[in-house]
Amino acid sequence: MTFLIPSCERVTGLLTDYEEGALGPLDWLGIKLHLALCSPCQIFLDAFERTPALLRQAWDEESTPIAELALSGALAALREGRLPRGPQHHPEPEAWGALAPGGDHLLALLLRVHLGQCGPCRETRGSGQAISLSRDPLEALRPHLPPETQWRWTRHGLGGGQVARLLEDPRSGAVLSLAKLEGGCAVPRHDHLGPEVSLLLCGGLQDGPAHLSPGDWMAHVPGHLHAPEADPRGECWALVHLEGGIRFEGWRGVFGAVR
Numbered sequence: 001m002t003f004l005i006p007s008c009e010r011v012t013g014l015l016t017d018y019e020e021g022a023l024g025p026l027d028w029l030g031i032k033l034h035l036a037l038c039s040p041c042q043i044f045l046d047a048f049e050r051t052p053a054l055l056r057q058a059w060d061e062e063s064t065p066i067a068e069l070a071l072s073g074a075l076a077a078l079r080e081g082r083l084p085r086g087p088q089h090h091p092e093p094e095a096w097g098a099l100a101p102g103g104d105h106l107l108a109l110l111l112r113v114h115l116g117q118c119g120p121c122r123e124t125r126g127s128g129q130a131i132s133l134s135r136d137p138l139e140a141l142r143p144h145l146p147p148e149t150q151w152r153w154t155r156h157g158l159g160g161g162q163v164a165r166l167l168e169d170p171r172s173g174a175v176l177s178l179a180k181l182e183g184g185c186a187v188p189r190h191d192h193l194g195p196e197v198s199l200l201l202c203g204g205l206q207d208g209p210a211h212l213s214p215g216d217w218m219a220h221v222p223g224h225l226h227a228p229e230a231d232p233r234g235e236c237w238a239l240v241h242l243e244g245g246i247r248f249e250g251w252r253g254v255f256g257a258v259r
Helices: 008-019 025-037 039-060 065-080 093-099 105-117 119-125 137-144 250-255
Strands: 152-154 162-168 175-181 190-192 196-202 205-207 210-212 217-220 236-242 246-248
Touching (some): 008 025, 008 039, 025 039, 093 105, 105 119, 105 137, 105 196, 105 236, 137 196
Antiparallel strands (some): 152 162, 162 175, 175 236, 190 246, 196 217, 196 236, 205 210
């Protein structure tokens, strides 16, 4: 940003003073100008303003023994510096229907890989269909994918990334792809013309506020804008279930929708 318009980091650091009317005129004006131009910070401010009411509501509601136990365990883990293991981003409840007979077999593959990585989901959904990833995720997936000679690798100006189109569902038009992103590289900012679900196979990925690790599931609705970026160290691989394609912003948009 400029001298008058502060950065996103500074804006989020000043929001408490902004809400309490404790800012000087220049800082107040800078935040106003920033919020007029930055939709992510507008969303952050909205969540910031709604948090006290949500906390009061949660405080007023009678807690259950299970909730008390979960809270105590979480606080103990934070005090001891322990990090939770396994995927932190899970499929939506309705997505699990793809595992039923006649369900979306492409989406079912992502669900089976997630089950192989996620103990809590195996406990609730069963482990019969789980696909466990080895040190080489592709080795575990090869029996479930077409031969590599049939993979169609493309770049499409993906900021150093590559995408291999693997399978297509003739009924829905959904496409299953394998995406590869070099460490530190980002996919150019784009939106979606249809639903997208990604499952991380290896490496790490920052997707907006979410940091994804192997086994993590991330779904995006049509119209969602993002520019996911791989962690600096090591390659990032993901399975992507896409309907309708994507559309890049800027000069890449002249090529139209990409699938």
